[in-house]
Amino acid sequence: MLKMILRRAVELLISLFLIASATFFLLAAIPGDALSAQTNRLPEQARKQVYKNSGLNKPVMTRYVITMDNMVHGKFGESIVTPGQTMTKVLKEKLPASARLGIQQMLFGIPLGLIMGVLAAIYKNHWIDRFVTVLSLLLMSVPSLVIGLLLQSYFGGKLGWFPIIGWPEGNQLWWGGWSYTILPTLAGGIGYIAGYARLLKNSMLDVLGSDYIQTAYAKGLSGRSVILHHIIRNAFIPVTTSLPVSIAFGITGSVFVESIFVIPGVGQFFVQALTNRDVPIVLGETVLLAALYIVTLFITDILYTVIDPRIKLYES
């Protein structure tokens, strides 16, 4: 097991290095850079100075080596667009809000989606199934932005049950201030409901049609035991493959929800960094996403072996 974790750690580092390099060169290959928009009206002299200060005047390879060297030492460097802003600061100041929002959204949306998927599969062609199908279709086609705005105007504005904007800060950063979090959680969590309901319904139907379910009925088991002991566990196998992506993206913020609810998260910041070609921040973001993804992937791999005995994580 320890060997396995070590191997995974090495794999993680190699992947991160490759991803960071690829991102770096892709950003470098696109014409223009982070400073071109700000500086193209400045006199030649001043512009040169700005570029010199940011280090962007150096050749690509040199910049690459410097960046990588910094990264190895845990520094992603200062934002080019917003001087003084660094990845470390971003993670400390902005990530908690996004992460809490994402976690709450997932804790709300994924289980609800899974329950709806189970019901839709069990009651296939029944009104419950139709309801779930139509609802997921509806939820999938309406963007979280629209849902957010609707929630704001109805529950926040008309009924006045919840604050329309804002997010708990200070010692309530991770726990407390719930009334602020409810609407944003709903707005983003609804997307998970639709996705996971469909995913689980389909995998349940796959399992329902398989031979061992027929065997289970042939033994004389009741429909309830068949569902509980034979269908659910097998139907969850495909779900574990979807979780890492959800978790990685869930934690790193959602642009729309964060912006309409004015949540001090990383979502918007990261998108801005990307449009501005703010290399240090984009790199930091990419590495963070990739690391989260790979780590959750590893955790779900372990989960996988628990659910499905056919899969072995480490060769004996």
Next chain:
Amino acid sequence: MVKVIEAKKLQVTIQTNEGPLYAVRGVDLDLFQGETLALVGESGSGKSIATHSLMGLLPKNAKVTADKLAFGKTDLLNLTKSQEQQIRGAKISMIFQDPLSALNPTMRVGKQIAEALTHHQHISHHELKQRVLRQIKDVGIPNPSQTYRKYPHQLSGGQRQRILIAMALIDHPEVLIADEPTTALDVTIQAQILQLLKQQKQKYGLSMIFITHDMGVVAAIADRVAVMYAGEIIEVGTAEEIFYHPQHPYTWGLLEAVPSEQNPDEKLFTLPGTPPDLKTISKGDPFAPRNPYALDIDFEQKPPVFQLSDTHFVKSWLLDKRTPAYTPPETIQKRWQTFKARQRGRLNEASISV
């Protein structure tokens, strides 16, 4: 003889997107206590659907009708869900073609066997485990307690089929429906499984419906044989009658498709043509288009059932008195000669013993 299963005019229609599919078309079938009845026929002829209907194990879009469908005195047509569950596994059990896919991949096999028992009997955890271990041993698996903890993928194909047999028989059912249980296995394992089934059948006085499309397997296990084509039973008789006195050209075809013992690798004779589309009901005999012996009437009118003996029934116009003389294939003629010789032998025996 006691009938454990009796079906009269059994019909199963499956609603598909392209309309109704008439999978089983008026089957009369009896299973007598203690016998093995082989149900043979090409793939798609309705063998599985017909037998699964006995256990209520049909897809939701299938509709069963029959003049009679009974297990002993129990009417199988109007069971409640819980009555159905009481019969499944406890009175009528089933084993399947592909033992790997028929076992839940994420549950230990011991538990899967135990489930078959727990549902019908309330016994202590310890006793349950002991019964399962004994059952695993009983089907010829050497180390029961290790096997108990294994998952299906950790066992060989033959062992998996043994596990399925253990599961089917742990509750001592009266009827076992074996749906092509040896088709997915290689020849030596096949023989072992057949042996095991015979032995278990003896031990528990089981009655068995054995589905296969392999006449070689039929010869090894069957007391009686029913031949199915396009949802109908077109010939039924004792094993001797079907092997040595076959009357239906379709049965002839099946028998000619058996590899001879001398050269088992010889290219098999396969019946030319394809089975009919089960969504349409033809005017005449559905086998007529593939039948080299077809008469004009075969395309016009369905053949009635002709009875040759107490046990031998055939649906073919060839047996009608008006049919002109015909010669069956050579190998079939040879079989008929054997049959005659045996009959004569038996008559002699009988006259001696009198």
